[in-house]
Amino acid sequence: MLSNLKPQDPDKILALMGEFKADTRQGKIDLGVGVYKDPTGHTPIMRAVKEAERRLLETETSKSYTVLAGEPAYRDAMAKMILGDLYDASRIASLATVGGTGALRQGFELARMGSPEMRVFYSDPTWPNHTSILKWMGVEAISYRYFDSATRGVNFEGMKEDLAKAKKGDVVLLHGCCHNPTGANLTVEQWHEVAEIIAKTGATPMIDLAYQGFGDGLEEDAQGTRIIVSRIPEVLIAASCSKNFGIYRERSGILLALTDDAKARDLTQGAMAFLNRQTFSFPPDHGARIVSTILGDEGLTADWKAELEEVRNGMLAIRAQLAGELRELSGSNRFDFIETHRGMFSRLGATPEQVELIKRDFAIYLVGDSRLNIAGLNTDSVPILARAIIDAGI
Numbered sequence: 001m002l003s004n005l006k007p008q009d010p011d012k013i014l015a016l017m018g019e020f021k022a023d024t025r026q027g028k029i030d031l032g033v034g035v036y037k038d039p040t041g042h043t044p045i046m047r048a049v050k051e052a053e054r055r056l057l058e059t060e061t062s063k064s065y066t067v068l069a070g071e072p073a074y075r076d077a078m079a080k081m082i083l084g085d086l087y088d089a090s091r092i093a094s095l096a097t098v099g100g101t102g103a104l105r106q107g108f109e110l111a112r113m114g115s116p117e118m119r120v121f122y123s124d125p126t127w128p129n130h131t132s133i134l135k136w137m138g139v140e141a142i143s144y145r146y147f148d149s150a151t152r153g154v155n156f157e158g159m160k161e162d163l164a165k166a167k168k169g170d171v172v173l174l175h176g177c178c179h180n181p182t183g184a185n186l187t188v189e190q191w192h193e194v195a196e197i198i199a200k201t202g203a204t205p206m207i208d209l210a211y212q213g214f215g216d217g218l219e220e221d222a223q224g225t226r227i228i229v230s231r232i233p234e235v236l237i238a239a240s241c242s243k244n245f246g247i248y249r250e251r252s253g254i255l256l257a258l259t260d261d262a263k264a265r266d267l268t269q270g271a272m273a274f275l276n277r278q279t280f281s282f283p284p285d286h287g288a289r290i291v292s293t294i295l296g297d298e299g300l301t302a303d304w305k306a307e308l309e310e311v312r313n314g315m316l317a318i319r320a321q322l323a324g325e326l327r328e329l330s331g332s333n334r335f336d337f338i339e340t341h342r343g344m345f346s347r348l349g350a351t352p353e354q355v356e357l358i359k360r361d362f363a364i365y366l367v368g369d370s371r372l373n374i375a376g377l378n379t380d381s382v383p384i385l386a387r388a389i390i391d392a393g394i
Helices: 012-022 047-059 072-086 099-114 128-137 156-163 188-201 220-231 262-279 286-295 298-330 352-362 381-391
Strands: 092-098 119-124 140-145 171-175 204-209 235-240 252-258 345-347 371-373
Touching (some): 047 286, 047 298, 072 092, 072 252, 092 099, 092 262, 099 204, 099 235, 099 252, 099 262, 119 128, 119 156, 140 156, 156 188, 171 188, 188 220, 252 262, 252 286, 352 381
Parallel strands (some): 119 140, 171 204, 204 235
Antiparallel strands (some): 092 252, 235 252, 345 371
8 A cells, every 4th residue: 555655746945954954065044944043043932932831831730632622711812812803702713723734724624614616716926835735635726916026016906806706605815914935915905905805706715824923013914814804704814823922843823713603603613623623633732821821911921022023123124134235236226125025035036047046156045936034044144145146146
C-alpha cells in the first residue's frame, strides 16, 4: 500500500528554508519564512506570554481533555477581541482549532457541509496554502483580481467585477488585514463596497485574520472584518494567535461563525464540534489558556498590547527606512509602495530570475514570487537589500 504513494510537490517556502540553512555564507539574510523576528534575528516570547505561562504553571491542576469546541473562556475572549462592539453571543458559534490553518480547513469543511456544491473565490495572489487545501478537498476554487503588479496596489475595479460573479452557496475568501503575500490592503471605503457586493450576491464571506495588530493597530486591523459582519448575516472568520501573541508553536487558532439567529447558531456549533471530533477530537489547550489568561487580566492585556505596538511600529520603521534607501539609490519614488503596505510582507514585483540573482549574488532569500518578510530585516540589513534590489534591476 505505502509503496503506491505518489511523491508530493514540496512546499516552496519550506524548501527555501532548507536551502537557507544549507547556505554557509556569512551574513546571509532570510526574508522568506513568515515568522516575526526582532532586530537580532530572534523570535522572542512576549512578556505577557511569559507571565501567563508562569501563572498557569502555578495554578493549573489538571491536563485532562477540554471540551470538543475548546475552552469557552478562550473562544469568548477571541470573539470579543475580533468583533469589538459587534460581539453578540446569540449569533456566534466558535471553535478552537490547531492554528489558523486548522481554522481555515474547518471553515471550508463547515461551509461544504452547508453547501456541498460551493465554489471558493480567492484573491490573486493569495497565501499558497489556501489553494492547496481547496485542491486537496476537491473544491472548485476561482481567483478574483486583487494585486496590480504595475502599481503594487489593489486592482479594486477588477476585484469588484470578479466578486460580482459569486452566487448564493459560494464562499468569498478575504484577507482581513496585512494581505499575504502582497501587503496591499483595502481602504475602509473599499471594505464597505466589498460588503455591499457580497451581500447582493448572497455568497458567504470567509475572512482570514492571521495578522490582527501587525498592520495599523489591533482595532484598526479588525475594521474590515467588522464592516463585513455588520452588513452580512452569515460570516466565517478564521483567526490565528501565532503572530500577534507570538505563540507559533502552540498552534492556537479559532473559527468564528456569525449566524442569522440563535437556532442557526446552535446548529452551527454542533456541526463545528462534530468536525473537531472527526479531525483531531479535542483541540490543543496550552496556547489557548495563555491567550485567555492575558485577555482576562487588565494588566497583562495592557502589557501585551504595548509590546504588540512595539512590534508593529518596528516593522513600520523598517518599511520607511527601506523605501528611503531605495528612493535615494534609484532616484525615484517607484518603491514608495513598500512604506504604504502593511504587515509582515510586501511583494516587490521582481521576476523569478531577479529573485534568484539576489539569492545567488547577495545571499538574500525571498520567496519566488518576490514576497519579502519585512520582519526579517533590521537597520543594518536594509541597505544591503536595497543595493541588491537596485543591482538586480528591479
